[in-house]
Amino acid sequence: DTGVSQDPRHKITKRGQNVTFRCDPISEHNRLYWYRQTLGQGPEFLTYFQNEAQLEKSRLLSDRFSAERPKGSFSTLEIQRTEQGDSAMYLCASSSLAGASYNEQFFGPGTRLTVL
């Protein structure tokens, strides 16, 4: 069990550019979540997948954000036409629907996005 991994760990971009982040969940975990965290705040839910199906999206998620999990394994989160308000830590988590750690969400190290 190597844990949840995210890539890149840091991203600096200019306003208006598109960025894409990748998340690799713990193997065999059915559910994958994306959260966003700004300084001094707790993580805020963005969207989640069960296998390859996107089951829920937050009202916070504007049309500029899109997420995919094409084969039910890794996931990507794309932000188009970035704005300075998108600067945050983007966190990925995964959980299992079975086993001893059922329903426990394990987080990755995050991707720190800075929009200049």
Next chain:
Amino acid sequence: EDQVTQSPEALRLQEGESSSLNCSYTVSGLRGLFWYRQDPGKGPEFLFTLYSAGEEKEKERLKATLTKKESFLHITAPKPEDSATYLCAVQDSGYSTLTFGKGTMLLVSP
């Protein structure tokens, strides 16, 4: 709408000085209450899940308890390495996502 309020916002303790962190919540139906630890610049690290009032869980110097309206994270004889932000989150019944509080920043001085 689910709400989670954590207090205090920050807490400074001397090594060995026990204390408690509070998490008050409002949900239509509680599926689970989660505690995480977060170090600066890192993702949250899972600590505990509590599912029903009266439940308690322990891990090293940490003990989490749950009532119908709040949860406490008790820290016994803390060490400097316990310094971190502690996050509380609730999971509403019928949903899989978590609603987090803003966290309590704990600093333990030697």
